[in-house]
Amino acid sequence: MDQVLAATTNQDANRTIKDCFGPEAAVHAVTSQRELDHARVSHIYDLVFIDIQFIEGQTPGNGRSFREGLQRLWTANPHVIVVVLSAQDRIRDAVRAVRDGADNYLTYPIDPAETRYVVDSVLEGQRLQTEVDYFRSTSGIGEHSEVVGTRNPEMRKVFEKAKLVSPTISTVLLSGETGTGKGVIARLIHTLSNRKNGPFVSIHCGAIPDTLVESELFGHEKGSFTGAVKRKLGRFEIAAGGTIFLDEVGTISPSAQIKLLQVLQDKIFQRVGGDSDIPLDARIVAATNIDLQGMCARGEFRQDLFYRLNVFPVEILPLRERQEDIPLLTENFLKRLSRLQMKDILGVHPLVLKAFERYPWPGNVRELENLVERAFILETSRILTPESFPAELFEKQSPSSTMPLDLDLTLADFRERAKENAERHYLKELLTSNRGRINKSAVQAGISSRQLHKLMTRHGLHKEDFK
Helix, strand or coil, X not given: CCEEEEECCCHHHHHHHHHHHHHHCEEEEECCHHHHXXXXXXXXCCEEEEEHHHHHHCCCCCCCCCXXXXXXXXXXXXXXXXXXXXCHHHHHHHHHHHHCCCCEEEECCCCHHHHHHHHHHHHHHHHHHHHHHHHHHCHHHXXXXXXXXXXXHXXXXXXXXXXXXXXXXXXXXXXXXXXXXXXXXXXXXXXXXXXXXXXXXXXXXXXXXXXXXXHHHHEECCCCCCCCCCCEECHHHHCCCCEEEEECHHHCCHHHHHHHHHHHHHCEECCECCCCCEECCCEEEEEECCCHHHHXXXXXXXXXXXXXXXXXXXXXXXXXXXXXXHHHHHHHHHHHHHHHXXXXXXXXXXXHHHHHHHCCCCCHHHHHHXXXXXXXXXXXXXXXXXXXXCHHHHCCCCHHHHCCCCCCCCHHHHHHHHHHHHHHHHHHHHHHHCCCCHHHHHHHHCCCHHHHHHHHHHCCCCHHHHC
């Protein structure tokens, strides 16, 4: 503690506080409200010992709440530690001050040992909280740490929002185009939450027929409708103690919207055909790739339900607006594929990365992941080359033009290498389209199966890689 303020008219308390800190800290003492008002705006303090009467003096007409008086201290010193000083007969008021935000309290006469203990306990609490925050911001991401990396400032804000909302029970609404990673963010929120040991239940609302939405979400009793041969637990019931992820929530039917609204309002639900109330014990994260506000304006989505879901909105950028993340995402996908498939591919050809920069990515991160996985399977060299990607990714470039230009080659050598490059690219595309079937590929290429085998051997291609 470098800067300490003691605000009290009790001179013995001032001396005790100064003796507790010794020469390593500057302890300033004020004995009036005027001196306190000047001190709190003219200096930055690490720790303030303040008589409860001074807090009351900054809270006119309110003897029960001390929040406004404490707020005045925090306005000038947002991180200051506040220890309230009170007489023995005002311990209840001191406890109220702690409830309103003070860190701890001491009673007169001030005991040096007790003062040091209170300060040490507050500092220890802050240290532990700092470690928790650090853990959450780094290793807390766990298995999602590779996926959530970003160099984009706006996406950093998205991940920071996810970390901040995770420890709460607030409903989160994730919005963004298809394939932007809404499911990854939802899992991240669950992983960093206090419910991480509970289930994470994901349900794609658009993939369920309208007639079965309520049954899937809330369950049903035996005999409640034709085909209900036994009791079935709904996703909300299964997700108890954890998180339920309602993907594409904008697709649910009007009747299901009413039921979902009731659940969010009342925190209870019933199985279809049942009459027993089941308490809602699942944290809700919803996602949409549709403009729900626009749907509300058109009468297609209930506005009251939108407000219930939109407690903490998080908008995720499309990949085309965060191009600086493409190399990082590609590298992470490669690492994961290398672990899963025991195949060592160490990087990506620069021409591929340039093509990635020009491509609009209508399928966003999901499309990038799929393209990298496909190329990973096809690739036989140590890096992902243009030949392993669809030709349309390179716009109007011919296969030969995707070959690196090496001016140390003679024109004849360059032509020969370009020919080999084009031939290998052709064979890869041919085998991919025919799922590795040799006879069909040979007929389509106008050569014999034996000739195709020889070409495949020369280019290091294996039919098993294309099935």
